[in-house]
Amino acid sequence: xxxxxxxxxxxxxxxxxxxxxxxxxxxxxxxxxxxxxxxxxxxxxxxxxxxxxxxxxxxxxxxxxxxxxxxxxxxxxxxxxxxxxxxxxxxxxxxxxxxxxxxxxxxxxxxxxxxxxxxxxxxxxxxxxxxxxxxxxxxxxxxxxxxxxxxxxxxxxxxxxxxxxxxxxxxxxxxxxxxxxxxxxxxxxxxxxxxxxxxxxxxxxxxxxxxxxxxxxxxxxxxxxxxxxxxxxxxxxxxxxxxxxxxxxxxxxxxxxxxxxxxxxxxxxxxxxxxxxxxxxxxxxxxxxxxxxxxxxxxxxxxxxxxx
Amino acid sequence: xxxxxxxxxxxxxxxxxxxxxxxxxxxxxxxxxxxxxxxxxxxxxxxxxxxxxxxxxxxxxxxxxxxxxxxxxxxxxxxxxxxxxxxxxxxxxxxxxxxxxxxxxxxxxxxxxxxxxxxxxxxxxxxxxxxxxxxxxxxxxxxxxxxxxxxxxxxxxxxxxxxxxxxxxxxxxxxxxxxxxxxxxxxxxxxxxxxxxxxxxxxxxxxxxxxxxxxxxxxxxxxxxxxxxxxxxxxxxxxxxxxxxxxxxxxxxxxxxxxxxxxxxxxxxxxxxxxxxxxxxxxxxxxxxxxxxxxxxxxxxxxxxxxxxxxxxxxxxxxxxxxxxxxxxxxxxxxxxxxxxxxxxxxxxxxxxxxxxxxxxxxxxxxxxxxxxxxxxxxxxxxxxxxxxxxxxxxxxxxxxxxxxxxxxxxxxxxxxxxxxxxxxxxxxxxxxxxxxxxxxxxxxxxxxxxxxxxxxxxxxxxxxxxxxxxxxxxxx
Numbered sequence: 182x183x184x185x186x187x188x189x190x191x192x193x194x195x196x197x198x199x200x201x202x203x204x205x206x207x208x209x210x211x212x213x214x215x216x217x218x219x220x221x222x223x224x225x226x227x228x229x230x231x232x233x234x235x236x237x238x239x240x241x242x243x244x245x246x247x248x249x250x251x252x253x254x255x256x257x258x259x260x261x262x263x264x265x266x267x268x269x270x271x272x273x274x275x276x277x278x279x280x281x282x283x284x285x286x287x288x289x290x291x292x293x294x295x296x297x298x299x300x301x302x303x304x305x306x307x308x309x310x311x312x313x314x315x316x317x318x319x320x321x322x323x324x325x326x327x328x329x330x331x332x333x334x335x336x337x338x339x340x341x342x343x344x345x346x347x348x349x350x351x352x353x354x355x356x357x358x359x360x361x362x363x364x365x366x367x368x369x370x371x372x373x374x375x376x377x378x379x380x381x382x383x384x385x386x387x388x389x390x391x392x393x394x395x396x397x398x399x400x401x402x403x404x405x406x407x408x409x410x411x412x413x414x415x416x417x418x419x420x421x422x423x424x425x426x427x428x429x430x431x432x433x434x435x436x437x438x439x440x441x442x443x444x445x446x447x448x449x450x451x452x453x454x455x456x457x458x459x460x461x462x463x464x465x466x467x468x469x470x471x472x473x474x475x476x477x478x479x480x481x482x483x484x485x486x487x488x489x
Numbered sequence: 490x491x492x493x494x495x496x497x498x499x500x501x502x503x504x505x506x507x508x509x510x511x512x513x514x515x516x517x518x519x520x521x522x523x524x525x526x527x528x529x530x531x532x533x534x535x536x537x538x539x540x541x542x543x544x545x546x547x548x549x550x551x552x553x554x555x556x557x558x559x560x561x562x563x564x565x566x567x568x569x570x571x572x573x574x575x576x577x578x579x580x581x582x583x584x585x586x587x588x589x590x591x592x593x594x595x596x597x598x599x600x601x602x603x604x605x606x607x608x609x610x611x612x613x614x615x616x617x618x619x620x621x622x623x624x625x626x627x628x629x630x631x632x633x634x635x636x637x638x639x640x641x642x643x644x645x646x647x648x649x650x651x652x653x654x655x656x657x658x659x660x661x662x663x664x665x666x667x668x669x670x671x672x673x674x675x676x677x678x679x680x681x682x683x684x685x686x687x688x689x690x691x692x693x694x695x696x697x698x699x700x701x702x703x704x705x706x707x708x709x710x711x712x713x714x715x716x717x718x719x720x721x722x723x724x725x726x727x728x729x730x731x732x733x734x735x736x737x738x739x740x741x742x743x744x745x746x747x748x749x750x751x752x753x754x755x756x757x758x759x760x761x762x763x764x765x766x767x768x769x770x771x772x773x774x775x776x777x778x779x780x781x782x783x784x785x786x787x788x789x790x791x792x793x794x795x796x797x798x799x800x801x802x803x804x805x806x807x808x809x810x811x812x813x814x815x816x817x818x819x820x821x822x823x824x825x826x827x828x829x830x831x832x833x834x835x836x837x838x839x840x841x842x843x844x845x846x847x848x849x850x851x852x853x854x855x856x857x858x859x860x861x862x863x864x865x866x867x868x869x870x871x872x873x874x875x876x877x878x879x880x881x882x883x884x885x886x887x888x889x890x891x892x893x894x895x896x897x898x899x900x901x902x903x904x905x906x907x908x909x910x911x912x913x914x915x916x917x918x919x920x921x922x923x924x925x926x927x928x929x930x931x932x933x934x935x936x937x938x939x940x941x942x943x944x945x946x947x948x949x950x951x952x953x954x955x956x957x958x959x960x961x962x963x964x965x966x
Binding site: 450483 | 615631726729730731733734737738740745747902917921922923926927928929930931932933936938940941942943944946947948949950951953956957958961966
């Protein structure tokens with residue numbers, strides 16, 4: 182049986198192709214909350230198009246209630262994920278890379294459609310995103326050794342500090358990159374043991390939704406990552422003010438809109454991570470460094486007397 | 490309980506503090522009267538005025554920030570080894586004037602001389618000594634090969650450890666090449682101004698450190714000042730939230746060390762006498778004016794009665810009174826306002842059905858005093874179980890299983906510290922792993938060291954002070 186040319190796979194799903202008259206099975210792009218794929222409880226959806234105006238899908242338009250459900254799921258999942266061994270977390274993050282690799286061409290087609298890009302650069306972005314998971318998979322059991330250590334206090338005590346996940350991290354994903362930037366903001370928060378509620382790029386949410394499907398088959402416990410699609414301006418204020426969210430990543434919010442969100446975040450002393458425009462101008466292609474690992478970890482220091 | 494041995498009084502002389510009638514502000518290397526209000530700082534043990542302080546005004550804040558800005562580049566440009574030498578000088582000078590500083594601190598704050606002498610002042614000197622050594626080794630600290638300072642740091646500190654908090658703030662800021670505008674608390678400015686004297690005597694370049702005594706308006710002016718690049722605040726969670734809101738998305742860096750409601754958890758296998766000592770130290774050290782105070786005792790149900798009885802016995806031996814007496818365990822409450830707050834919360838404990846107990850304890854006629862107080866039968870939903878009292882008031886709750894202890898300990902918006910008392914090592918580590926708090930003391934409590942990072946989870950703030958971690962809050966990234 183002849184194999185299909187790769188190019189055929191880059192066409193949007195659902196179109197009749199020259200090679201076949203078969204009517205393709207189109208995908209419904211849903212939310213990912215607590216390990217399940219619900220539509221928005223509001224019943225709303227919104228059209229997602231490519232830059233040239235081609236309709237790609239109707240994505241779920243998440244509501245405030247969906248967001249609250251996502252936070253509940255993230256909190257519920259936090260205990261298990263934060264206490265999983267670092268080795269286990271690394272295995273699971275690596276497994277996400279494996280699952281993406283197997284669907285590499287699907288992701289490339291979705292990135293190309295979202296960005297209106299050629300398939301070559303899209304494939305390169307997918308490869309970089311996969312490699313980013315591998316990079317963070319390797320960090321899970323190194324970070325405590327880099328960020329922690331023992332402290333030589335002046336007394337008969339053993340004293341050590343270690344990084345711990347801060348809790349539930351709310352993330353507004355970057356708006357201009359559908360996949361690599363999404364992975365770049367989500368992976369470090371997960372690697373350090375946090376659970377995440379992330380709002381995908383409003384205009385380019387589809388690759389992130391497909392990624393959530395890959396995550397669901399990577400042994401990532403349900404609720405550790407929760408994905409919302411929809412309007413950032415509608416969802417972000419509720420994420421910023423939610424009392425059970427510990428950290429807020431405003432990477433995907435333009436500086437003028439950050440002020441109100443950062444103010445709301447102060448109500449429960451959230452850790453706010455908001456990289457400067459100069460930092461963001463560097464893009465996500467270079468080696469990420471440790472700033473995002475540090476941003477969502479707390480330092481715990483434990484003392485115990487030494488004696489007989 | 491048998492009657493206390495009578496102790497002969499052993500007071501330090503107030504004259505050792507070398508009090509001056511007037512204190513002012515320290516800006517750009519010179520001392521002058523501030524253009525704000527002139528206020529009397531009082532001895533909380535007697536309500537007698539100690540001195541008059543000419544506080545800073547908004548215009549003084551402008552001057553101080555301008556001086557710090559002008560000093561910023563030259564200071565950051567000095568070789569780290571030179572900055573280190575200045576900090577070593579300050580450490581030594583604090584040690585030289587340790588007794589004077591200790592007496593001054595006890596006069597102004599009301600804390601027992603034993604604590605200011607044995608904890609506050611030596612730890613302040615040690616803090617400068619520790620960070621002095623970092624100044625020329627920052628490239629090895631794990632924050633990149635060439636870490637840069639942030640610029641001008643505005644620092645606002647509380648009244649519970651006035652000199653020590655000034656050291657915690659100033660030492661890491663200077664070591665990393667930042668310059669400083671520091672506001673001490675309105676009720677306890679004297680040791681910070683004396684520290685400024687020390688800094689001047691150590692010949693630090695003018696403008697590197699500026700000290701502005703004043704009230705909340707001065708603090709707000711520092712926080713809002715466009716010339717300030719970084720804010721470091723230690724104080725209440727309510728004010729911390731206001732500051733976080735003020736600097737939201739402004740590009741200013743922020744570190745907050747806020748309130749707490751720490752659980753001190755005693756298991757039935759704990760060494761009881763040591764645990765009693767630890768609980769007493771945890772809540773009655775510094776009159777309970779400690780953000781990481783162990784204000785909630787969680788005691789395993791099976792030993793509750795025995796433990797509370799032992800606690801009562803121990804509390805009956807505490808000596809409350811003259812802060813300058815070396816025998817004193819519990820000094821004065823820092824201010825009338827704080828005393829009112831403690832009274833109000835303690836009354837709410839009674840109103841909400843808890844049982845209140847204090848040892849027989851004669852309170853001096855003048856000054857601000859509150860007896861060591863223990864509430865038993867405390868429901869987790871009551872105010873005395875949830876709110877930071879910041880006074881010598883302990884709330885006792887019970888638990889049956891380690892899991893229940895964790896759940897109760899973590900059931901608070903705060904997350905600064907926690908204590909565990911058990912002889913079982915694996916249980917200590919299991920508990921320490923699950924407690925959502927920045928500092929966990931196991932079989933000890935209220936230990937502090939310059940090498941040991943300190944700071945909270947959740948609404949107890951963010952950022953760490955002390956140790957290698959404490960550098961991060963003063964380095965650009």
